[in-house]
Amino acid sequence: MYDIIIIGAGVNGAFAAYRLAKYKLNILIIEKEIDVGNETSGANSAIVHSGYDPHPGTLKAKLNVLGNSLYDEICQDLDVEFKRIGSLTIACTDEEVAILDELVENAKLNNVPVELLDKETLHKIEPFVTEKAVKALLAPTAGIINPFELCVGLVENAMDNGVKLNLEEKVEKIIKDEQGYAVVTDKGIYLTKIIINAAGVFADEVSNLVNEKKYQLIPRKGEYFVLDHFSEPYVTHTLFSVPSSKGKGVLVTPSTHGNYLIGPSSMFIDDKEDEATNKDTLDEVIKQAYRLVDKIPMNHLIREFAGLRAYHESNDFVINQLTPGFINVLGMQSPGLASAPATSLMVEEMVKENLKLVLKDDYIKTRRPLYRLNKKSLEERDALIRQNPQFANMICRCEQISEGEIVDAIRRNCGARTIKGVKKRVRPGFGKCQGGFCEPLVMKILSRELGIDMKDVTYNNRGSYILQNKTKGETND
Ligand SMILES: Cc1cc2nc3c(=O)[nH]c(=O)nc-3n(C[C@H](O)[C@H](O)[C@H](O)COP(=O)(O)OP(=O)(O)OC[C@H]3O[C@@H](n4cnc5c(N)ncnc54)[C@H](O)[C@@H]3O)c2cc1C
Incomplete structure (x- = not known):
């Protein structure tokens, strides 16, 4: 019998495994994809937000600010690329300037350092910002991270400490009894005392297998352009639009590898597996990006991609334990990545309500660095x-x-x-x-x-083969 089964190896499942791996526990991660971080956690803006904008008092605000502060040590331990480059929220109109003023007050309540910059100072530090910009809000603690590398680093460290990972295995049914839970997958049945449901856009369906209270998550797609890295100077901070009811809006940002991301769009969809990009949507993304910068070097465009936000009607994270021993981590829209180190601390506390946790003597805190x-x-x-x-x-x-x-x-x-x-x-x-x-x-x-x-050999998931037959000599069926 397992002590804990974690469903999903995105950043929240990976962080839960990493946090709990230091205890004497028998832990299994079950992930339906062929790799960790293959869904939303591998397809987002990769920003460790400072936390100036979530509404004070929400879980988003609390976990974002704490999560942000925990990233330096974790990334150092796991050799994950993370840079505190700071963010600039760009205002071009009087209405947007008024929103920046509100954001300054919000930042104070969330305890996040920010500074308003005038046009001249803004253009001195970011010459490529649009000439139309009149003011900007600098949040120096915002950072950029490689979120996929983060998921790999977290799970690798958890595995170095004895956690098991089952890939390409989908949880289909969960049965509760006095001892705990039987988790039924498309490959087998596993018994466990505790379940951590970190199934991303599918976390509602997993929760609904057990809990009387039913959830619904609506996928909200975000589409991006990726530009290659190039030697000419370009933006050095994350540039945000002024936020609206639809979210943080389009951004222009460098990535940890020196590429540039432009996006995301924001569109509710029906299909939780639809990660296709669309020309009209991306045309609109570019239009919005021109509200931040006057020049976009589209000759360096190398790729497009899309990720799915797990929208819940509360517009906040939903982290709870409605049935003893069944922990939900759902509705993890942005800033879910920035918050993940703190979210996992909350999950750890919930696990402590169910199990007596004893630290391992031989816990390995750091990951062997990559060669780079x-x-x-x-x-x-x-x-x-x-x-x-x-x-x-x-x-x-x-x-x-x-x-x-x-x-x-x-x-x-x-x-x-x-x-x-x-x-x-x-x-x-x-x-x-x-x-x-x-x-x-x-x-x-x-x-x-x-x-x-x-x-x-496949490109990604089952069936994505590259080669079919030999073209010369012996043929295969
Ligand atoms: C467009 C976009 C931009 C974003 N930008 C940012 C940002 O800049 N900063 C930030 O902080 N946050 C951002 N976010 C939010 C952040 O990406 C998410 O909060 C985070 O990645 C959610 O992680 P997760 O582990 O909960 O979900 P996921 O990464 O989706 O992981 C869930 C995993 O569960 C698996 N799974 C599902 N069902 C089952 C099952 N039945 N059996 C087994 N496995 C299952 C899935 O395959 C998946 O791997 C953004 C999100 C989007 C979509």
Whole structure:
């Protein structure tokens, strides 16, 4: 019998596993996708918001501000990229300036440091901001993070500390009895004392399997453009529009890897699996982005993507334990990522109400750092290559990623099993050629390391095969 089963390996499930892994507990994560962080947690703006804008007194406000303050140490321990670059909320009209003034008061109530900048100061620190801007709100504690790397780091550390991860397994039914719960998946049945429901946009359906009170989450899609990294100067802070009832609006921001994100849109949809992008929506995103900057270097456009917010009618996070031992983490819209370190502390407290928690003696606090060859000096690279010549075999020319790094990303706990898994962990395929050169080489490495046929290597989830048959010589059925 497990002590805890966590449903979902997005940032909230991953954080719950990471927090609880320090105790003597038998923990299993069940995730329906082929990788962790593959849903909303891997497709968002990646901002660790400062917390100036959530309504004071809400869970969003409380957990955002605390969560933000916890990120430095966690990212250092787990070797996850995180930079406090600060955010600027740009006002272009008198009405928007009035909203900035309200936001200053809101920030005070939430205990978040902010500063109003006049036009001249704004343009001095961000010359690419639109000439129409008249004022801006600087929030210096806002940061950018690599959210996928975060999920991997959290789960890897949890696994280093004994947590089990079952991928490609979907929870379909939950039966409650006096001992706890029987979790029925498409692959088996597991008994557990506690369930943590961190199933993202599906968390309502998982909660409804057990609780009398029924929830409904409505997916609200956000679409983005991704620009390549380039050497000309561009924006260095996260630029926000003035928020509205639809949310934080379109932003323009650098990412931790030096790319730029432009988006997101905000549209309610019906299908919880619809992550397609749409030209008209993205045209509107660009229109909105021109309210922040006068120039968008669209010649550097490399990709589009979409993520789904889990909207609940309260417009706040819903974290509760309606049935003893069944903990809900649902309605985790933005700032769910920024809040996640604090959300997991709340979950930990709820677990303590059910179980006596005893710390492990052999808990491992830090994750073994990644190699990150392209950030090392020539001397450091040389030393690594002398230890292992795979570091000299450059697989991705655009991003400068070696075979040694890819092999490491596959062999670690919570290692990559797909092309997308390798790409999102160590970046081959993220550059200008978008995998045109390196994808077949990555496939070969995956095939060798996982001991599977090249034909069985997938891009992402089940069925997303790249190869079908040999074109020369022997043919396969
Ligand atoms: C467009 C957009 C922009 C955003 N920007 C930001 C931002 O800049 N900053 C910020 O703080 N927040 C942001 N957010 C919010 C943030 O991304 C989310 O709060 C967070 O990622 C939610 O994480 P989660 O773990 O709850 O859900 P998810 O990441 O969706 O994880 C849930 C997991 O559960 C799995 N699952 C579901 N059902 C089952 C089942 N039956 N069995 C097994 N597994 C199951 C899913 O496959 C999934 O992997 C944004 C969200 C969106 C959509």
